[in-house]
Amino acid sequence: MKRIGLVLPDAPQYSETFFNYKIKGLQDTGFDVIVFSGKRSNDKYFFKHYGAYPVYKGKPVKQFFQLSFIILVTFLKSPSKVKNLFSAERKDGNSFTESLKTVYINAHILPHKLEWLHFGFATMSLKRENVAKAIGAKMSVSFRGYDINIFPLKNKNCYLKLWKNVDKIHTISDYLHAKALKQGLTKEINFEKITPAIDISLFKQKDNLGKIKNPPHILTVGRLNWIKNYETAISAMKILKDKRIDFIYNIIGEGIELERLKFAVHQSGLNERVFFLGKMDNKKVTEKMREADIYLQPSLQEGFCVSTLEAQATGLLCIVSDADGLRENVIDEKTGWIVPKRDPEAFAEKIEEVLELTEEKRKIIAMNARQRIEKEFKTEDQIRKFKEFFDE
Amino acid sequence: MSEKKITVAIYSGNIPSTTFIENLIEGLSESGLGIYLFGKQARDVSYKGDVKIFSTPVSDLKLVIFVMKESLKLLFKDSQLFFKSFRKIRSRKKKLKIFFTEAGAILPILNNPPDIFHIQWAKTVEQYPELFELLNCKFVLSLRGAHINYSPLNDINLANAYRKTFPIIDGFHAVSEAIGNESIKYGADKAKIKVIHSSVREDLLKKSAELYKKGKPLKIISIGRYHWKKGYHYALDAMKALKDDGVNFKYTLVAQGEIPEEILFMLDEYKLHDDVEVMKGMSYEKLIEKLQQSHLLLLPSVEEGIANVVLEAMATGVPVITTDCGGMSEVVKENINGYLIPVRNPRLILEKIKEFISANSDFKASMIKKAKRTISEEFSREKQINDFKNFYYSLTR
Numbered sequence: 001m002k003r004i005g006l007v008l009p010d011a012p013q014y015s016e017t018f019f020n021y022k023i024k025g026l027q028d029t030g031f032d033v034i035v036f037s038g039k040r041s042n043d044k045y046f047f048k049h050y051g052a053y054p055v056y057k058g059k060p061v062k063q064f065f066q067l068s069f070i071i072l073v074t075f076l077k078s079p080s081k082v083k084n085l086f087s088a089e090r091k092d093g094n095s096f097t098e099s100l101k102t103v104y105i106n107a108h109i110l111p112h113k114l115e116w117l118h119f120g121f122a123t124m125s126l127k128r129e130n131v132a133k134a135i136g137a138k139m140s141v142s143f144r145g146y147d148i149n150i151f152p153l154k155n156k157n158c159y160l161k162l163w164k165n166v167d168k169i170h171t172i173s174d175y176l177h178a179k180a181l182k183q184g185l186t187k188e189i190n191f192e193k194i195t196p197a198i199d200i201s202l203f204k205q206k207d208n209l210g211k212i213k214n215p216p217h218i219l220t221v222g223r224l225n226w227i228k229n230y231e232t233a234i235s236a237m238k239i240l241k242d243k244r245i246d247f248i249y250n251i252i253g254e255g256i257e258l259e260r261l262k263f264a265v266h267q268s269g270l271n272e273r274v275f276f277l278g279k280m281d282n283k284k285v286t287e288k289m290r291e292a293d294i295y296l297q298p299s300l301q302e303g304f305c306v307s308t309l310e311a312q313a314t315g316l317l318c319i320v321s322d323a324d325g326l327r328e329n330v331i332d333e334k335t336g337w338i339v340p341k342r343d344p345e346a347f348a349e350k351i352e353e354v355l356e357l358t359e360e361k362r363k364i365i366a367m368n369a370r371q372r373i374e375k376e377f378k379t380e381d382q383i384r385k386f387k388e389f390f391d392e
Numbered sequence: 393m394s395e396k397k398i399t400v401a402i403y404s405g406n407i408p409s410t411t412f413i414e415n416l417i418e419g420l421s422e423s424g425l426g427i428y429l430f431g432k433q434a435r436d437v438s439y440k441g442d443v444k445i446f447s448t449p450v451s452d453l454k455l456v457i458f459v460m461k462e463s464l465k466l467l468f469k470d471s472q473l474f475f476k477s478f479r480k481i482r483s484r485k486k487k488l489k490i491f492f493t494e495a496g497a498i499l500p501i502l503n504n505p506p507d508i509f510h511i512q513w514a515k516t517v518e519q520y521p522e523l524f525e526l527l528n529c530k531f532v533l534s535l536r537g538a539h540i541n542y543s544p545l546n547d548i549n550l551a552n553a554y555r556k557t558f559p560i561i562d563g564f565h566a567v568s569e570a571i572g573n574e575s576i577k578y579g580a581d582k583a584k585i586k587v588i589h590s591s592v593r594e595d596l597l598k599k600s601a602e603l604y605k606k607g608k609p610l611k612i613i614s615i616g617r618y619h620w621k622k623g624y625h626y627a628l629d630a631m632k633a634l635k636d637d638g639v640n641f642k643y644t645l646v647a648q649g650e651i652p653e654e655i656l657f658m659l660d661e662y663k664l665h666d667d668v669e670v671m672k673g674m675s676y677e678k679l680i681e682k683l684q685q686s687h688l689l690l691l692p693s694v695e696e697g698i699a700n701v702v703l704e705a706m707a708t709g710v711p712v713i714t715t716d717c718g719g720m721s722e723v724v725k726e727n728i729n730g731y732l733i734p735v736r737n738p739r740l741i742l743e744k745i746k747e748f749i750s751a752n753s754d755f756k757a758s759m760i761k762k763a764k765r766t767i768s769e770e771f772s773r774e775k776q777i778n779d780f781k782n783f784y785y786s787l788t789r
Binding site (some may be wrong): 059154235301 | 528535541542543545546620625629653654656657661694695717735736
């Protein structure tokens with residue numbers, strides 16, 4: 001049986017459907033999956049799980065003994081792999097201590113015999129670029145949004161070592177791959193586009209497709225983060241309100257920008273129309289989606305955006321920004337509408353336009369969206385593609 | 393004034409405090425008031441006037457000894473108050489360390505009560521609610537920016553602490569009329585609110601700035617720390633539009649700290665790297681120099697009390713475009729001594745910049761002159777200190 005090591009920041013919890021589906025799917029198609037995360041834990045999972053050894057910040061003595069002990073034990077277990085990784089790090093020009101540290105932070109991975117070492121995010125591969133080779137595995141990585149679009153802005157050229165070592169790349173959108181090419185990735189490296197998928201059975205189509213409530217219910221689901229650009233949506237709502245168009249705008253999600261957004265709502269005089277519903281579990285989100293009419297995704301940047309897929313599956317009228325991955329997620333005028341990001345007037349106009357469409361026209365768009373999701377974003381396809389990805 | 397000298401505690405929790413509070417301390421002490429300072433002391437400070445410092449030590453051991461010493465002092469001075477204080481302080485906190493921190497903050501104040509206890513940051517009322525029951529003096533609270541305008545919107549506990557405390561405050565110092573009105577929502581008595589504007593260094597009025605000449609790049613500047621309320625993302629939207637319209641310009645952003653991801657992302661997305669210069673915080677002197685080399689100051693904020701940087705630009709002779717938030721409209725009159733535009737609207741920032749570019753030089757000169765007059769008449773240090781003094785005396789009478 002082929003064995004895949006999946007490196008993630010945390011072991012996916014029960015509610016994190018995305019990675020759970022992927023892991024289960026791979027298991028079902030005959031792979032043995034081991035998850036390597038940043039933290040050791042005693043929780044029970046349906047997959048094997050190994051956490052990284054702890055880093056004791058500000059406790060140099062404790063860290064020294066822990067590091068020496070773990071490296072010694074790992075060395076006794078798999079001397080050649082430790083040696084391989086250490087010398088590869090030295091060859092890359094890292095100091096003796098730095099190289100030892102790299103051995104330590106990868107000590108939970110080294111003893112395993114793997115066919116593939118797959119990094120769930122590009123950022124997860126930092127300081128682990130030589131691990132796959134050291135243990136005789138092939139190395140692959142997934143591109144999401146943040147790790148390709150945002151992280152390198154602050155950390156210029158951070159992936160040069162990754163590009164040198166990676167064997168295969170999984171990207172969720174063409175856009176991200178193109179962007180990585182600009183960051184030094186070469187065209188010769190194999191890549192596969194596998195978009196996120198959703199379990200369509202969980203997203204029942206809403207009743208009365210194309211009908212709109214009075215007042216219309218608008219919805220966005222996502223973390224309250226600047227990347228999602230809720231301020232543009234809120235400004236659009238103010239424009240609608242000033243035009244005396246009635247509506248309710250619900251935002252599901254939590255995050256560090258709540259204060260900023262609540263102030264924007266308050267300042268725009270929208271306390272009676274815009275509501276922050278906080279974080280909700282998947283079931284609650286599907287219910288809320290079925291109650292909504294229009295789905296907004298005003299993001300500045302998106303890898304792909306699963307919520308927009310879910311909204312389309314539910315039969316909502318989706319208005320999204322032209323941010324990278326979203327342009328592949330929604331087909332303008334066919335399964336929804338795409339408007340320029342950071343343009344509140346454009347969002348407001350589009351909402352107005354959608355409200356003025358005939359019910360028949362709206363129904364066609366909603367049905368197109370559902371059909372496209374059913375056809376092109378099936379979980380079975382995603383699993384099959386991942387199987388092929390690792391089968392090669 | 394022939395009245396007896398009164399003592400005022402200027403309380404911010406830290407010694408020394410922020411620049412504008414330090415300026416206030418200096419001015420008030422030199423005007424003949426007795427000033428008390430309480431709080432943690434980060435370094436030595438010296439003032440010309442009558443300033444007494446009662447600092448609370450930071451290290452654990454020193455703090456414990458300090459609390460014991462201050463306790464004994466209070467026990468001998470006023471045993472009833474001593475027992476009451478301990479009951480109050482203990483009733484709320486469980487952790488020993490927090491107890492000592494709190495006792496260390498409150499006891500020196502009870503041992504050295506001023507005539508007026510002037511709280512600089514409104515959030516203090518949530519931190520030490522006991523103080524209002526224990527300390528027998530007049531309480532003044534400053535109403536400044538975020539503490540009033542948006543923090544309580546997202547923090548119910550803070551809003552409740554305001555609602556509980558504001559009705560028992562004797563006087564409010566509002567940095568602008570707008571913020572005074574905002575505080576009424578939390579139970580502040582309108583009659584007790586006194587608007588006292590902050591002041592600007594007078595020597596700035598004698599300075600002048602570079603004038604914009606057609607055909608040369610327009611130098612626009614924004615100054616202030618990175619924070620969402622500063623609205624720099626709206627400024628960058630406007631700069632992108634300005635660039636698309638082919639305007640010859642250079643935008644300088646001077647801000648302390650690490651550049652946030654959001655700003656980095658927008659610079660990259662809009663490809664503004666050559667048009668926007670991002671500078672780290674710098675000394676006050678350097679900042680003024682930088683300001684003097686600019687043609688236009690832009691304040692794109694969504695929230696402010698009254699932004700000092702706008703006052704400084706006006707004093708120095710740099711034309712300003714500011715959003716109409718907080719008390720900004722109390723300073724800047726549209727098309728008279730500057731430009732005033734609605735918040736959250738990059739398109740209007742763009743239009744105003746273009747309007748400035750095409751305005752004739754006589755108009756620009758008169759705008760600069762009027763701005764300087766506004767500052768010298770309404771934001772002078774002399775006026776500020778006098779206003780405070782009168783305000784304090786009116787409360788003790």
